[in-house]
Amino acid sequence: MGIGIFDFSYRTIERFANRYRSLMPRTYHRYGGHLVAVALVSLALLVRFEIAPLDAGLQYLTFFPAVALAAIIGGFASGIIATLLGLILATYLFVPPYYSFTLEGWQSSLWSNLVFLMDGFIVSVSIEAMHLYRQKYEDNLDELTQQITRRDLADKALAEQEEFFRLMAENVEDFIAVLDLQGRRLYNSPSYSRFFGNADAMKGTDSFAEIHPDDRERVKQVFSESVKLGVGLRTEYRFVLPDGSIRDMESSGGLIRNSKGETVRVVVVSHDVTDRKMVEQKINRLAFYDSLTQLPNRRLLDDRLEQAIAASKRSGQYGAVMFLDLDNFKPLNDNYGHRAGDLLLIEVAKRITSCVREVDTVARFGGDEFVVVLSELAGNESESAAEARTIAKKIHAALAEPYWLSSNFKGTTQLITHNNVGASIGVVLFNHGDSAENILKRADKSMYQAKAAGRNQIHFHVT
Numbered sequence: 001m002g003i004g005i006f007d008f009s010y011r012t013i014e015r016f017a018n019r020y021r022s023l024m025p026r027t028y029h030r031y032g033g034h035l036v037a038v039a040l041v042s043l044a045l046l047v048r049f050e051i052a053p054l055d056a057g058l059q060y061l062t063f064f065p066a067v068a069l070a071a072i073i074g075g076f077a078s079g080i081i082a083t084l085l086g087l088i089l090a091t092y093l094f095v096p097p098y099y100s101f102t103l104e105g106w107q108s109s110l111w112s113n114l115v116f117l118m119d120g121f122i123v124s125v126s127i128e129a130m131h132l133y134r135q136k137y138e139d140n141l142d143e144l145t146q147q148i149t150r151r152d153l154a155d156k157a158l159a160e161q162e163e164f165f166r167l168m169a170e171n172v173e174d175f176i177a178v179l180d181l182q183g184r185r186l187y188n189s190p191s192y193s194r195f196f197g198n199a200d201a202m203k204g205t206d207s208f209a210e211i212h213p214d215d216r217e218r219v220k221q222v223f224s225e226s227v228k229l230g231v232g233l234r235t236e237y238r239f240v241l242p243d244g245s246i247r248d249m250e251s252s253g254g255l256i257r258n259s260k261g262e263t264v265r266v267v268v269v270s271h272d273v274t275d276r277k278m279v280e281q282k283i284n285r286l287a288f289y290d291s292l293t294q295l296p297n298r299r300l301l302d303d304r305l306e307q308a309i310a311a312s313k314r315s316g317q318y319g320a321v322m323f324l325d326l327d328n329f330k331p332l333n334d335n336y337g338h339r340a341g342d343l344l345l346i347e348v349a350k351r352i353t354s355c356v357r358e359v360d361t362v363a364r365f366g367g368d369e370f371v372v373v374l375s376e377l378a379g380n381e382s383e384s385a386a387e388a389r390t391i392a393k394k395i396h397a398a399l400a401e402p403y404w405l406s407s408n409f410k411g412t413t414q415l416i417t418h419n420n421v422g423a424s425i426g427v428v429l430f431n432h433g434d435s436a437e438n439i440l441k442r443a444d445k446s447m448y449q450a451k452a453a454g455r456n457q458i459h460f461h462v463t
């Protein structure tokens with residue numbers, strides 16, 4: 001309480017002192033305090049002279065408040081000036097019988113002068129110490145206030161960021177997950193509920209569990225590589241939903257690091273690309289597959305043939321191209337309609353495909369023409385030719401089987417049986433890295449020779 005009142009008085013006086021200083025030009029700040037010291041001591045002198053009895057020895061009630069005020073306003077030097085001035089005035093001008101400077105007077109008042117001087121000094125030093133202490137305290141307080149303000153601002157910015165992130169995560173269509181370094185889920189955005197029910201219930205579960213088994217190991221590898229390298233990586237995979245349906249996903253990772261720069265969390269942002277994949281597949285099919293038979297078209301055939309030629313060049317194994325044109329196909333169209341012809345072409349495509357291996361290619365070249373590319377035949381010509389001939393014969397046999405086709409010719413729908421579909425087949429072997437164009441030309445020529453030889457024949461190109 002006592003300290004409180006003192007502190008309040010001190011601060012009030014200091015406030016006035018600051019006000020006083022602010023009114024003075026800057027160059028007079030140092031002397032302003034001294035001026036106040038002189039003024040205060042003069043005031044004390046006046047008070048003492050006018051009201052206090054001269055011999056009452058009440059200098060402490062007049063001069064020391066003046067010294068204290070001078071020290072508060074002007075600092076230590078002003079306090080000392082007030083002390084010295086007070087000492088001279090109190091001792092030599094007003095205390096009888098020492099109204100003048102005499103040796104006797106000086107000696108008699110030595111002790112009281114020294115005590116007065118010491119008191120003034122102690123008052124001035126105490127107030128100066130308080131000045132310094134307060135200054136330091138205020139500086140610390142300033143620093144503390146600034147720190148708190150900075151922390152408040154940082155906290156506010158963080159809270160705003162978190163709110164922004166939360167709003168973003170909870171309102172985007174994308175899937176946002178925060179995982180620990182083992183791939184366990186720490187957070188899943190509400191969008192996950194669309195796939196797996198309650199997103200909150202996913203907390204702590206294995207994030208790889210719902211990935212298609214065929215993709216799981218690859219995704220795990222990408223995840224650990226991303227953590228190891230310290231960079232987020234993109235990957236594609238499939239989710240298997242609880243109802244067994246499959247969604248194509250595309251994900252990219254981001255890493256959260258601690259203050260030491262170590263990775264502590266992985267943020268994965270994924271989006272459902274199922275629809276895009278379907279459109280891509282559709283476009284791809286339209287660009288590279290025949291819409292009627294679903295076989296590769298000429299464009300894809302060229303590509304597959306180039307690959308087969310390159311592989312043959314590397315391995316030294318022969319490959320073969322068969323050019324196949326159906327015999328007497330036109331009458332089927334004419335007699336039973338285009339639809340019946342279409343159905344036959346679809347069935348022919350299936351039967352040819354069933355005669356070859358996975359590595360081989362069956363393409364629809366156009367109309368009733370098909371091309372078969374056989375890869376990885378034998379290492380010598382005769383053996384390869386024998387293999388190709390076996391496959392060509394197999395195709396002949398498969399095509400010769402009866403067909404049951406539905407026809408709606410001239411407004412009536414009927415089921416027809418079509419027998420003995422023949423095909424003229426021209427065969428070319430390759431292994432020297434000849435161009436795809438030349439190989440196809442030769443195969444086409446051989447097919448015409450097979451036709452010329454009476455149809456339903458196999459003709460090998462002879463070099």
Ligand SMILES: Nc1nc2c(ncn2[C@@H]2O[C@H](COP(=O)(O)OP(=O)(O)OP(=O)(O)O)[C@@H](O)[C@H]2O)c(=O)[nH]1
Pocket residue numbers: 292325326327328329330331333337338339340341342345366367368
């Ligand atoms: N139904 C159907 N017919 C087609 C299609 N593309 C071509 N054609 C027909 O297939 C026939 C092919 O003509 P050709 O090969 O000369 O007829 P072909 O009777 O087999 O004659 P050869 O080959 O000499 O035995 C034409 O009548 C075309 O209109 C198709 O996509 N669907």
